[in-house]
Amino acid sequence: MISTNDIETKASLGEAATWLAGCAALPADVDAKARLLLLDTLGCLLAGLRHPDVEKFGQALRLAFPGDIAWPASHITLGPAGIAALGAAAACWDEACEGHAAAHGRPGLPVVPALLALSAHRDTSLGDVLLALVTGYEIGARAGEAWRIPPGWHVDGSWHALGVAAAAARLTSGPQSIQAAIEAAACQIPASLYLPITVGSVLRNTYPAHAVLLGMMAAAAAVAEFDMPRGALEEGRRRILRATHDAQSAPAGQWTIRDGYLKPFAAVRHTHYGAEAALRLRRNPAFALDKIGAITLTTYGEAVQYCGNRAPRTAIQAQFSLTYAVAAALVLGDLGPDAYTDLDNPDIVRLEQHIVVTADPNQVRRGSTLGIDIGDECLTESVDEVAGDPAKPMTQDEAIAKFHRYVEPVLGRSRTQALVTFLLEGDATEPARRCFALTR
Numbered sequence: 001m002i003s004t005n006d007i008e009t010k011a012s013l014g015e016a017a018t019w020l021a022g023c024a025a026l027p028a029d030v031d032a033k034a035r036l037l038l039l040d041t042l043g044c045l046l047a048g049l050r051h052p053d054v055e056k057f058g059q060a061l062r063l064a065f066p067g068d069i070a071w072p073a074s075h076i077t078l079g080p081a082g083i084a085a086l087g088a089a090a091a092c093w094d095e096a097c098e099g100h101a102a103a104h105g106r107p108g109l110p111v112v113p114a115l116l117a118l119s120a121h122r123d124t125s126l127g128d129v130l131l132a133l134v135t136g137y138e139i140g141a142r143a144g145e146a147w148r149i150p151p152g153w154h155v156d157g158s159w160h161a162l163g164v165a166a167a168a169a170r171l172t173s174g175p176q177s178i179q180a181a182i183e184a185a186a187c188q189i190p191a192s193l194y195l196p197i198t199v200g201s202v203l204r205n206t207y208p209a210h211a212v213l214l215g216m217m218a219a220a221a222a223v224a225e226f227d228m229p230r231g232a233l234e235e236g237r238r239r240i241l242r243a244t245h246d247a248q249s250a251p252a253g254q255w256t257i258r259d260g261y262l263k264p265f266a267a268v269r270h271t272h273y274g275a276e277a278a279l280r281l282r283r284n285p286a287f288a289l290d291k292i293g294a295i296t297l298t299t300y301g302e303a304v305q306y307c308g309n310r311a312p313r314t315a316i317q318a319q320f321s322l323t324y325a326v327a328a329a330l331v332l333g334d335l336g337p338d339a340y341t342d343l344d345n346p347d348i349v350r351l352e353q354h355i356v357v358t359a360d361p362n363q364v365r366r367g368s369t370l371g372i373d374i375g376d377e378c379l380t381e382s383v384d385e386v387a388g389d390p391a392k393p394m395t396q397d398e399a400i401a402k403f404h405r406y407v408e409p410v411l412g413r414s415r416t417q418a419l420v421t422f423l424l425e426g427d428a429t430e431p432a433r434r435c436f437a438l439t440r
Contacts, residue, residue: 103144136167164215
């Protein structure tokens with residue numbers, strides 16, 4: 001319940017919540033994008049479960065969240081909140097899940113595991129999950145646009161809780177609870193530090209799990225019809241971010257999910273432009289790995305700010321390293337999850353040390369220019385768009401190929417294809433819990 005006596009909502013988040021609450025069906029292209037997002041995030045989740053640290057995290061969650069739900073191919077059973085938190089951590093482990101450039105984060109990352117976990121033992125339809133997913137994505141993307149963090153913070157685990165709250169409230173109680181759930185989460189929006197990445201700690205991967213738990217709790221408060229204030233996000237922006245201007249976010253009626261990207265590479269999005277330039281240079285007839293001398297990378301300031309890690313010692317540092325991404329792409333011809341299994345590869349280490357990175361203060365859009373010296377010749381490549389960008393969206397075939405690459409080692413080919421068929425072509429009236437049944 002929203003109290004009418006408090007601050008009026010100044011940002012468009014309230015208007016977006018009203019718009020979304022009135023949506024009973026999704027446009028065909030939005031439904032298709034939501035299905036791809038669901039497929040891709042689940043694929044990243046299932047691949048992430050293979051990591052030993054994820055297994056240990058899941059075992060530790062049993063104490064607080066006992067239950068009988070397990071992700072496909074996993075023996076760890078937890079309750080809905082626990083399994084959702086584990087799934088959110090697993091989904092970001094390889095740093096290959098989706099994102100939204102304007103939101104500067106990943107609106108769908110915690111929403112997908114939360115909705116699947118809530119649907120595991122219910123007759124919730126696939127169509128209802130997709131509608132709730134888009135609701136959470138649209139709220140999360142707008143919250144990300146409004147909640148612009150300062151240097152030293154990390155985006156994961158902050159505004160994402162608002163998307164989970166909106167999605168979980170819609171799924172469990174109906175559209176009338178969306179606005180209240182958003183306000184409940186916004187009243188306690190957390191601040192997450194970049195520090196774990198700096199020291200090479202995987203603690204950062206628990207941030208999306210935090211967003212799941214906060215969002216689910218906020219949704220429960222809304223379902224319980226607690227009195228909620230209005231304008232909590234704006235109040236937080238003033239008090240926590242010291243913002244002096246009103247937030248700017250996409251207006252109600254605009255489907256931001258259309259502009260969301262899926263990742264072709266397992267690395268922070270800022271590194272993709274340099275990595276793509278490296279892969280293109282590898283195809284140059286003059287390319288010779290053993291003859292590479294000086295290497296220069298010119299890119300936009302935000303990329304250097306968040307991905308300036310040099311000589312990474314752990315996988316998460318490497319995932320947030322412009323120089324490692326370029327060096328690994330030049331050496332391996334790929335930047336998948338396996339690129340982080342041998343950080344001591346001598347060729348990668350040698351090239352990474354030689355890369356000079358420059359932030360162009362005049363560059364306002366994402367993109368990179370990479371130059372490498374091959375003997376007396378300098379090869380250069382500029383990349384302003386990579387697969388997933390709005391002007392170059394990842395195709396369905398590309399998304400399916402990525403899903404098979406990530407999931408077949410876990411489930412095998414036939415069960416992986418069964419998931420693809422269900423999520424992309426399944427009847428919207430079928431129970432969403434078939435995601436679990438199809439993989440047994």
